[in-house]
Amino acid sequence: MSCVVCRCSVVSIRAAHVSGRVGSLHRTCTAVPLGDIPVRSRLYSSRDETWDGDSVMSGIISSPNGIDVAGMRKAYKAGHEAFTEDELVSKEPIGQFAAWFKVASEQDSIGEANAMTLATASKEGRPSARMVLLKGYDKEGFKFYTNYESRKGKELIDNPHAALCFYWEILSRSVRIEGPVERLTEEESTKYFHSRPPTSQIGAVVSHQSTVIESRDVLTSKDNELKEKYLSTGLAIPKPNYWGGFQGHP
Numbered sequence: 001m002s003c004v005v006c007r008c009s010v011v012s013i014r015a016a017h018v019s020g021r022v023g024s025l026h027r028t029c030t031a032v033p034l035g036d037i038p039v040r041s042r043l044y045s046s047r048d049e050t051w052d053g054d055s056v057m058s059g060i061i062s063s064p065n066g067i068d069v070a071g072m073r074k075a076y077k078a079g080h081e082a083f084t085e086d087e088l089v090s091k092e093p094i095g096q097f098a099a100w101f102k103v104a105s106e107q108d109s110i111g112e113a114n115a116m117t118l119a120t121a122s123k124e125g126r127p128s129a130r131m132v133l134l135k136g137y138d139k140e141g142f143k144f145y146t147n148y149e150s151r152k153g154k155e156l157i158d159n160p161h162a163a164l165c166f167y168w169e170i171l172s173r174s175v176r177i178e179g180p181v182e183r184l185t186e187e188e189s190t191k192y193f194h195s196r197p198p199t200s201q202i203g204a205v206v207s208h209q210s211t212v213i214e215s216r217d218v219l220t221s222k223d224n225e226l227k228e229k230y231l232s233t234g235l236a237i238p239k240p241n242y243w244g245g246f247q248g249h250p
């Protein structure tokens, strides 16, 4: 069956009335000006057949490329399947995190279970967020490494508070951690730095995060220069003093 508007083959169809024609309509057909589709036909989300009247009525079904963003949803667990307190393996949050983190780490479909959002804020309280990798945790806190001169690094030094957030979609689990942050000792950062593969150590030296670089060539040639200097000789790569870890205390 093909779409009455764009003639593409229809993966997902619905009966529609378009500019006087009745037929099958490719749900996400971008050839269709939304105004051409009668309201009734628009009220079904593109991923399931659930009624989406509220979104349409409030005028939020829209995106520049025709994706029905407001209609994107998956079926969440029904109330009786929902997670309850008696399923906690530990009432102590780090113990519970440990249990969930273990499960997440064992999922092949989760590429980086230790990837988390790190939110920081400037002294004025202006927030920013980005992904970083968890590199250790215990009751004392959650460790990650970065460039101290990056935006996040500067913000954490100026305003030492952060929020971390893990989301493991396949498990429908999310963990939030908020609290004060402090720099790890030089000794601990150096130890971790040298545990990284030499190419990653060089990457940390070369990468001046959050700054505009002259060109990719400049970066590549610095990378090659350091590889030649250290990889072929086996010399230890010194940890730059602008690189190291932080620990967020829950």
Ligand SMILES: Cc1cc2nc3c(=O)[nH]c(=O)nc-3n(C[C@H](O)[C@H](O)[C@H](O)COP(=O)(O)O)c2cc1C
Residues within 6 Å of the ligand: 112, 115, 128, 129, 130, 131, 132, 133, 134, 144, 145, 146, 147, 150, 151, 152, 153, 209, 210
């Ligand atoms: C999955 C993932 C993991 C990342 N892990 C780190 C990390 O551990 N440390 C880091 O400095 N940047 C990491 N980055 C890059 C940051 O997200 C960010 O782009 C960069 O550090 C500059 O951030 P800033 O300008 O806000 O300081 C990671 C990016 C992704 C997508």
